[in-house]
Amino acid sequence: MTIAISITPFGSRYLSAQEMEKSSFSPNAWIQITPDNRVTIIVNKSEMGQGVYTSLPMIVADELEADWKQVRVKAAPARDEYKDPGFGMQLTGGSTSIRNMFEPLRKAGAAAREMLVSAAAETWGVPPGECEAHQGWVRHRKSVRKLNYGELCDKASKLSVPENPPLKKEYQFKLIGTRMARLDLQEKIDGKATFGIDVFVPDMLYAAISRPPAYGAKIVSYENEAAKKVPGVQHVIVTDRGIAVCAKTIDGAWKGRMALNAQWDKGTHPDLNSETLEKNFLQHLNQPGLSAKKEGNIENALGKAVKKLEATYILPYLYHATLEPMNCTAHVRQDRCDLWVPTQFQSGALMSAEKITGLKPEQIHIHTTYLGGGFGRRAELDVVEEALQISKATGKPIKLIWTREEDVKNDFYRPGNCCRIEAGLDQQGRIVAWSHKVVAPSIFSRFFPQMVKDGIDPAAVEGISDMEYEIPNLNVEYVKIVTPIPVGFWRSVGHSHNAFTVESFIDELAYLAKRDPLEFRMSHLRKHPRAQQVLRVAAERAGWGKPLRKGHGRGIAYHYSFGSHVVHVAEVSVDKTEGKIKVHKVVSAVDCGPVVNLDTVKAQIEGATLFGLSAALMEKIQFSNGGVENENFYNYELIRMSDVPEIEVNVLRSREKLGGVGEPGVPPIAPALANAVFNASGIRVRNLPMTPETVMKSIKV
Amino acid sequence: MISLEINGKKYEVDVSQEVPLLWVLREYLKLTGTKFGCGANMCGACTVHVDGKAQRSCQLAVGDVKGQKITTIEGIPEDHPLKQAWKMEQVPQCGYCQPGQIMQAIALLTENSNPSDEKIINAMEGILCRCGTYPRIKRAIKRVVREGKKL
Numbered sequence A: 001m002t003i004a005i006s007i008t009p010f011g012s013r014y015l016s017a018q019e020m021e022k023s024s025f026s027p028n029a030w031i032q033i034t035p036d037n038r039v040t041i042i043v044n045k046s047e048m049g050q051g052v053y054t055s056l057p058m059i060v061a062d063e064l065e066a067d068w069k070q071v072r073v074k075a076a077p078a079r080d081e082y083k084d085p086g087f088g089m090q091l092t093g094g095s096t097s098i099r100n101m102f103e104p105l106r107k108a109g110a111a112a113r114e115m116l117v118s119a120a121a122e123t124w125g126v127p128p129g130e131c132e133a134h135q136g137w138v139r140h141r142k143s144v145r146k147l148n149y150g151e152l153c154d155k156a157s158k159l160s161v162p163e164n165p166p167l168k169k170e171y172q173f174k175l176i177g178t179r180m181a182r183l184d185l186q187e188k189i190d191g192k193a194t195f196g197i198d199v200f201v202p203d204m205l206y207a208a209i210s211r212p213p214a215y216g217a218k219i220v221s222y223e224n225e226a227a228k229k230v231p232g233v234q235h236v237i238v239t240d241r242g243i244a245v246c247a248k249t250i251d252g253a254w255k256g257r258m259a260l261n262a263q264w265d266k267g268t269h270p271d272l273n274s275e276t277l278e279k280n281f282l283q284h285l286n287q288p289g290l291s292a293k294k295e296g297n298i299e300n301a302l303g304k305a306v307k308k309l310e311a312t313y314i315l316p317y318l319y320h321a322t323l324e325p326m327n328c329t330a331h332v333r334q335d336r337c338d339l340w341v342p343t344q345f346q347s348g349a350l351m352s353a354e355k356i357t358g359l360k361p362e363q364i365h366i367h368t369t370y371l372g373g374g375f376g377r378r379a380e381l382d383v384v385e386e387a388l389q390i391s392k393a394t395g396k397p398i399k400l401i402w403t404r405e406e407d408v409k410n411d412f413y414r415p416g417n418c419c420r421i422e423a424g425l426d427q428q429g430r431i432v433a434w435s436h437k438v439v440a441p442s443i444f445s446r447f448f449p450q451m452v453k454d455g456i457d458p459a460a461v462e463g464i465s466d467m468e469y470e471i472p473n474l475n476v477e478y479v480k481i482v483t484p485i486p487v488g489f490w491r492s493v494g495h496s497h498n499a500f501t502v503e504s505f506i507d508e509l510a511y512l513a514k515r516d517p518l519e520f521r522m523s524h525l526r527k528h529p530r531a532q533q534v535l536r537v538a539a540e541r542a543g544w545g546k547p548l549r550k551g552h553g554r555g556i557a558y559h560y561s562f563g564s565h566v567v568h569v570a571e572v573s574v575d576k577t578e579g580k581i582k583v584h585k586v587v588s589a590v591d592c593g594p595v596v597n598l599d600t601v602k603a604q605i606e607g608a609t610l611f612g613l614s615a616a617l618m619e620k621i622q623f624s625n626g627g628v629e630n631e632n633f634y635n636y637e638l639i640r641m642s643d644v645p646e647i648e649v650n651v652l653r654s655r656e657k658l659g660g661v662g663e664p665g666v667p668p669i670a671p672a673l674a675n676a677v678f679n680a681s682g683i684r685v686r687n688l689p690m691t692p693e694t695v696m697k698s699i700k701v
Numbered sequence B: 001m002i003s004l005e006i007n008g009k010k011y012e013v014d015v016s017q018e019v020p021l022l023w024v025l026r027e028y029l030k031l032t033g034t035k036f037g038c039g040a041n042m043c044g045a046c047t048v049h050v051d052g053k054a055q056r057s058c059q060l061a062v063g064d065v066k067g068q069k070i071t072t073i074e075g076i077p078e079d080h081p082l083k084q085a086w087k088m089e090q091v092p093q094c095g096y097c098q099p100g101q102i103m104q105a106i107a108l109l110t111e112n113s114n115p116s117d118e119k120i121i122n123a124m125e126g127i128l129c130r131c132g133t134y135p136r137i138k139r140a141i142k143r144v145v146r147e148g149k150k151l
Helices: A017-022 A052-064 A097-124 A149-157 A185-189 A224-229 A250-260 A274-284 A298-304 A346-357 A382-394 A404-409 A495-512 A517-523 A529-542 A598-618 A669-681 A692-699 B021-028 B081-088 B098-111 B117-124 B134-147
Strands: A002-008 A011-016 A031-033 A039-043 A071-075 A131-134 A137-140 A146-148 A205-210 A219-221 A233-239 A242-247 A290-295 A307-315 A327-332 A337-341 A364-368 A398-401 A417-425 A431-440 A473-480 A552-561 A564-575 A580-591 A646-652 B002-006 B009-013 B047-050 B053-056 B069-071
Touching (some): A039 A052, A052 A071, A097 A131, A097 A137, A146 A149, A185 B081, A205 A250, A205 A382, A224 A233, A233 A250, A233 A382, A242 A382, A250 B021, A274 A307, A274 A417, A298 A473, A307 A495, A327 A382, A337 A346, A337 A382, A346 A382, A417 A495, A431 A495, A495 A517, A495 A598, A517 A552, A529 A552, A529 A564, A564 A669, A580 A598, A580 A692, B047 B098, B081 B098, B081 B134, B098 B134, B117 B134
Parallel strands (some): A039 A071, A205 A398, A337 A364, A431 A473, A580 A646
Antiparallel strands (some): A002 A011, A031 A039, A131 A137, A137 A146, A233 A242, A290 A473, A327 A337, A417 A431, A552 A564, A564 A580, B002 B009, B047 B053
16 A cells, blocks of 8 residues: 655645556655555655654654554655655755654545555445554454554555545644654664665776865876776776776775876965955955845934944854765666765755756666765765766766765855944843844855845845844845855854854843843843743753852853754853863753654754854864865864763743754854853853864953 | 684685775675774774774774774674663764764773773763764763673
């Protein structure tokens, strides 16, 4: 028995296998129930740690009344039917998986359940109303008869799919809202989970690419013959990303790349380095910006303000650092193309394959593996295009694995950013005016140019122009800066920098107004009960206002993003002679509306807290000689166990609209940390990362 | 030909001596539980046991481990107390670093069945987790210590 969902811009249609054959839609299953009593749920979202291979099946299985032990998961192929209804593309990102799939998957599960009940009723010759589905069985209430789903699936598959099956009431949920063990856990601890890097295809060759060291650098010379003399090397190919060497073994490919001894020119921006870049950003602050938001009369309000404050913040470019380096295995033939890839963007990979191979979509098969981290990096198609091009040129299946150095140097980074904020307080210490000018490169101009409206990249100003704080005169301007550095979506995107500046500055204003930072926030959120509630819960759990150990300080930050409200309260101490920050504890509260898998929500907030803490404490991409200077984890450091604080996550189970959970935990941690550092030491850090060096420099500010 | 003993099984591999053990395990023998993360002794995703000691397989030339007993994640039984604890604490997210984390934790607890927090941190410091599962890793290790199970 098979249930398909056809998602269209006008809603979802549910079809059985038989109806699918009759319809013009190509048959694609979402739920399969087989005579062995297995329930297979096909998931159209990529599993990159966020738990969708468990939470999405939970939604289906709950409505289906399936026996959870019989549930299996399969990755969806790249097909129109698996497109996300919100994006119109098969894409995992924007913390949308649950938000966009909750309704369609519930209905699919409920439809299948109704069909199984009807099939049982028909078998027994009783009215369907006398039968009920329960944990993988259909029971007849008046007799002891029961049949399991495996026994019913054949008959059920011949019935038509109800368009509006009754959905469960909240109190009837058995799985949704509970704490479920991850379905991918066993294979991940056994080392048996297949990531992209673990794929093998018969006769495949390994590829390695020698890449330009600086942006726009052109090849000057390389030793083709020397590379070909390396045992196992079969091809040397010039691609638009560099010189590719293909060999029978991975060591052969890497040795072949060394033997190439490729020499490059200085590239198009030899003067680009961290210092010139920062200067460039700061100069852009003096340019007029495009108006992203204009509410009230900012000049008038600032003129009348009793107290005023101005501050400039600078944030670095950041690297995604998925622990599994970029990789893709491609096999391009005359009439078929296969891609095995840990991707967040199946629709994009399909388009790349169509463009490069000239094949039709139905001839292209995309096999999504587990992703060893995604964070937005795997929405990019660069590695897919490279593997496709090399396979096309050689006619061989190609496994392309980047080294860590290639991965560090060739990212689509979280954009660098700087901003200037000016605000004024009235007699009562309330914010009457807030003027915010952001300088940032544009992500959307490259990725989804249609999202850029009137020159405003939404990612550059998100979290500022739509901030929850009630400020009567708000002015937000955007200055686009163009650099050769590629930028992309990094977990929580624009919120990752804008929450830092907004929440740091709110804190600065609270001190200026001589008011408690929590009370100050509350008083500007009178019409935002959800914001108030997360603030209240986090503060209470963290013991806000209670005395701390000597030398310790507390900081709070709140941010709304991806449909969810998150507050972090950080407790830190600062070594004022060396500038070293020690984070002792982080207490979080999250309101993401209804919860599907409680443990996943907690795990995501824990992980996002540490992802954001890592960036806030130590991450920065450095540039020199027109390219990226960092090479590996020895000069792009990530948080390790010794820097990990105690973390407490409080999940508020509200009845509000569903919110995302993968990203919203990231934005408020950096400002919570900065505010705690100020509380502990009196040092206001306006530049990231908060390395000892930055902290020491900030003392003079 | 190089003779190796991995997870109690003998293998003959046609590979040059200087190739890192990591690539021999993964790409020659298809024991892919051992992961490549950095190739620079910085992330620990490639951690295996050589004669019971945790080692970074990206830093070992295959020629140097001939005759030594190599254990990879595939050689750790399902009912191993650390794997059980990993399950109880629901540690993995993306899961990529977890084989390295588990191999490092087994080596730690084999050497010291009751390590202090400081010892746990010191031992685990070399293994990166980008998803931020560190608090759960710590809890899983402490659970095994608390339950006093013999490794």
